[in-house]
Amino acid sequence: MSATQLVWFRNDLRTLDHTALSAAAMKGPVVGIYLACRQQWRSHGHGANKISFLHRGVIALAEELKALNIPLLYRDIDDFDAAPGTLLEAARRIDAQALHFNREYPLDEQRRDERVTDEFTQAGLALFDYTDHIAFEPGELLTGQNEYYKVFTPFSRAWHQRVGADQLALRDTPRRQARLDIASDRIPALAERDRSDIVPPQPSKIQEAPWPAGQEAAADRLADFLRQRARRYNDDRDFPAIAGTSELSAYLATGMISHRQCLQAVMANNGGHLADGDAGLASWTNELVWREFYQHIAVGFPRVCRHRPFKLETDKLNWRHSDKDFAAWCEGRTGFPLVDAAMRQLVATGWMHNRLRMVTAMFLSKHLLLDWRRGEAFFMEHLVDGDFASNNGGWQWAASTGTDASPYFRIFNPTTQSRRFDPEATFIAQWLPELADLPAKNRHEPSAEQRHKTGYPPAIVDHKFARERALEAFKNLG
Numbered sequence: 001m002s003a004t005q006l007v008w009f010r011n012d013l014r015t016l017d018h019t020a021l022s023a024a025a026m027k028g029p030v031v032g033i034y035l036a037c038r039q040q041w042r043s044h045g046h047g048a049n050k051i052s053f054l055h056r057g058v059i060a061l062a063e064e065l066k067a068l069n070i071p072l073l074y075r076d077i078d079d080f081d082a083a084p085g086t087l088l089e090a091a092r093r094i095d096a097q098a099l100h101f102n103r104e105y106p107l108d109e110q111r112r113d114e115r116v117t118d119e120f121t122q123a124g125l126a127l128f129d130y131t132d133h134i135a136f137e138p139g140e141l142l143t144g145q146n147e148y149y150k151v152f153t154p155f156s157r158a159w160h161q162r163v164g165a166d167q168l169a170l171r172d173t174p175r176r177q178a179r180l181d182i183a184s185d186r187i188p189a190l191a192e193r194d195r196s197d198i199v200p201p202q203p204s205k206i207q208e209a210p211w212p213a214g215q216e217a218a219a220d221r222l223a224d225f226l227r228q229r230a231r232r233y234n235d236d237r238d239f240p241a242i243a244g245t246s247e248l249s250a251y252l253a254t255g256m257i258s259h260r261q262c263l264q265a266v267m268a269n270n271g272g273h274l275a276d277g278d279a280g281l282a283s284w285t286n287e288l289v290w291r292e293f294y295q296h297i298a299v300g301f302p303r304v305c306r307h308r309p310f311k312l313e314t315d316k317l318n319w320r321h322s323d324k325d326f327a328a329w330c331e332g333r334t335g336f337p338l339v340d341a342a343m344r345q346l347v348a349t350g351w352m353h354n355r356l357r358m359v360t361a362m363f364l365s366k367h368l369l370l371d372w373r374r375g376e377a378f379f380m381e382h383l384v385d386g387d388f389a390s391n392n393g394g395w396q397w398a399a400s401t402g403t404d405a406s407p408y409f410r411i412f413n414p415t416t417q418s419r420r421f422d423p424e425a426t427f428i429a430q431w432l433p434e435l436a437d438l439p440a441k442n443r444h445e446p447s448a449e450q451r452h453k454t455g456y457p458p459a460i461v462d463h464k465f466a467r468e469r470a471l472e473a474f475k476n477l478g
């Protein structure tokens with residue numbers, strides 16, 4: 001009989017189109033394992049929404065595996081260092097001959113995987129790792145000078161030129177295997193553990209209902225998007241009052257759906273094309289390539305994993321220190337309605353529309369001139385889709401410290417953004433009920449009297465003054 005294969009599930013909580021699972025099942029009977037690592041949550045600053053989503057995703061995965069007769073082992077570990085020993089112990093207990101996993105790219109995860117590889121090699125056990133989370137392994141797409149791309153457009157061009165069946169073909173789902181004499185572990189409820197330790201800091205209510213976990217929920221969401229919104233994506237994607245985007249980010253970030261499943265769905269609906277054909281579908285594909293671009297950046301420029309800016313000269317920026325202004329931003333009390341509505345959406349739902357992520361991030365880093373890393377961390381605490389590479393990439397773009405960043409003199413006027421992307425101020429009315437009864441034009445910028453009457457705060461800073469201050473700070477970098 002062929003030897004048992006251990007598959008380590010990480011950011012790939014699904015059985016469909018799973019490279020490591022598919023490859024392992026060709027070699028022998030499979031057992032899965034999941035390590036819930038507190039240090040990993042802490043080091044990424046994940047909050048309750050993301051941790052709960054992950055946890056529910058593991059429970060869904062256990063059911064999906066059960067349908068294939070694949071047992072799932074589950075271990076709680078405190079830190080990255082515990083991973084190699086825990087995996088080795090599990091492999092020995094079930095007499096596994098090999099460990100399989102899909103690669104992860106943040107620096108701490110890469111180091112952990114190197115240690116796991118060393119330990120398994122020393123123990124004489126085989127180890128196989130695979131590219132799965134993105135189409136190309138970081139380092140596979142390089143410029144003519146053999147360097148990582150620093151700008152998105154040429155990266156995207158190279159991606160489209162090179163992508164083919166190897167990267168896009170769906171991996172086989174294993175057939176239901178013969179039942180093994182190995183029981184799945186019971187997955188303890190999160191509430192059974194010390195939440196104050198593992199769930200920093202607690203939002204008032206964890207958002208579960210809008211984010212059902214598992215690959216079926218993800219597939220339904222993709223089908224719904226393709227049926228109803230994908231062809232209008234290019235027109236609607238910038239308007240937060242319209243549900244015009246896929247809202248698949250949390251599923252992609254945890255691997256409850258793969259980018260290949262998304263891209264195959266695009267091709268099936270677009271005459272086999274990714275970059276051409278329907279403008280909505282081509283534009284959506286472009287966003288998936290942005291997601292991949294930022295993963296490559298995290299590997300090519302590991303300083304970004306160490307809280308450093310991509311553009312090193314911006315390390316010298318003189319950020320302001322104001323806990324009061326930061327709290328006003330976090331709590332949606334800046335007196336700029338679109339910014340406040342967006343921040344309230346984030347805290348209430350664990351998600352924020354992309355246009356608003358750009359507006360609020362730029363407001364914090366440019367208007368308030370507060371360190372973008374504070375905003376990055378606050379987003380991570382609340383986002384259900386929190387993903388290091390995309391969050392860091394988005395923040396550094398907005399703060400003009402990053403790769404392909406918006407130039408420092410590009411400073412969104414939040415009121416103009418509001419009139420342009422929420423023309424009827426419906427999004428503002430939804431999240432700022434105190435302004436809902438004002439005429440739409442005043443909801444963008446209430447008068448002093450209207451602010452006084454509704455209790456809505458005065459603007460925290462004057463736009464023109466803030467813009468000049470930010471320009472000055474960037475100019476002084478020399």
Ligand SMILES: Cc1cc2nc3c(=O)[nH]c(=O)nc-3n(C[C@H](O)[C@H](O)[C@H](O)COP(=O)(O)OP(=O)(O)OC[C@H]3O[C@@H](n4cnc5c(N)ncnc54)[C@H](O)[C@@H]3O)c2cc1C
Pocket residue numbers: 237245246247248249250252253284287288290291292294352353354355357358361379383385386387388390391392393394395398
């Ligand atoms: C400051 C800031 C922070 C961000 N933090 C995160 C984060 O932690 N996690 C995250 O997944 N995305 C992040 N993004 C990117 C983007 O805002 C979200 O991916 C998007 O809003 C998710 O909604 P959606 O699934 O409906 O996206 P869609 O518009 O339907 O796009 C499809 C998918 O493409 C990817 N994508 C879309 N836009 C981007 C982008 N600009 N960069 C990278 N990937 C993208 C996502 O996986 C998304 O699910 C951030 C952007 C900014 C400006």
